[in-house]
Amino acid sequence: EDQVTQSPEALRLQEGESSSLNCSYTVSGLRGLFWYRQDPGKGPEFLFTLYSAGEEKEKERLKATLTKKESFLHITAPKPEDSATYLCAVQARGSAAGNKLTFGGGTRVLVKP
Amino acid sequence: EPEVTQTPSHQVTQMGQEVILRCVPISNHLYFYWYRQILGQKVEFLVSFYNNEISEKSEIFDDQFSVERPDGSNFTLKIRSTKLEDSAMYFCASSGSLSFAFFGQGTRLTVV
Numbered sequence: 001e002d003q004v005t006q007s008p009e010a011l012r013l014q015e016g017e018s019s020s021l022n023c024s025y026t027v028s029g030l031r032g033l034f035w036y037r038q039d040p041g042k043g044p045e046f047l048f049t050l051y052s053a054g055e056e057k058e059k060e061r062l063k064a065t066l067t068k069k070e071s072f073l074h075i076t077a078p079k080p081e082d083s084a085t086y087l088c089a090v091q092a093r094g095s096a097a098g099n100k101l102t103f104g105g106g107t108r109v110l111v112k113p
Numbered sequence: 114e115p116e117v118t119q120t121p122s123h124q125v126t127q128m129g130q131e132v133i134l135r136c137v138p139i140s141n142h143l144y145f146y147w148y149r150q151i152l153g154q155k156v157e158f159l160v161s162f163y164n165n166e167i168s169e170k171s172e173i174f175d176d177q178f179s180v181e182r183p184d185g186s187n188f189t190l191k192i193r194s195t196k197l198e199d200s201a202m203y204f205c206a207s208s209g210s211l212s213f214a215f216f217g218q219g220t221r222l223t224v225v
Binding site: 034036041043046049089099100102106 | 117146148154155156157158161169171202204206212213214215216217218219221
């Protein structure tokens with residue numbers, strides 16, 4: 001069974017204080033690892049897809065990296081508007097059409113001005 | 114920017130009643146999904162739909178649940194006889210390929 005564990009559960013940062021979020025996963029053949037951002041009461045908003053170990057993706061202050069067992073989401077010099085819950089999800093290779101995403105529990109990030 | 118639209122945003126229903134949650138996926142997408150998120154818990158997969166049939170479903174998606182794409186644009190989730198534990202945020206998602214999915218803003222279902 002595919003499993004995703006995110007840590008820490010919550011993170012309080014001062015504006016400008018860089019940090020990293022961890023996503024550990026076990027999956028029967030990884031098709032893709034996804035990062036989403038979720039604001040309270042809203043749906044997940046897509047950020048990145050990573051497909052193979054060593055891959056990196058960047059968007060503004062966010063950078064996602066991938067190894068064979070985990071992914072990191074680095075937040076550089078965060079701003080209050082980066083406050084959200086960040087979700088990690090995996091998609092397994094080789095199963096039925098329309099592969100499901102298996103989500104972790106998320107990391108709630110609060111950036112104080 | 115294209116988006117997945119869900120209606121209603123909030124539905125309150127009595128236990129035992131039937132509810133239908135509606136979604137308009139992004140127009141050229143081929144894969145459709147329903148997920149749910151109980152308050153404070155993980156986003157959980159319910160069902161995926163491709164080529165007018167269910168392609169995968171989870172253990173949660175029992176006989177009380179059904180999905181339909183009635184007219185080529187809408188995608189619905191029906192819960193036949195709601196239970197208190199069905200209270201959750203329900204998200205519809207769609208994707209154009211077997212990669213990332215776009216999620217709607219969700220329907221908050223409250224069963225009383």
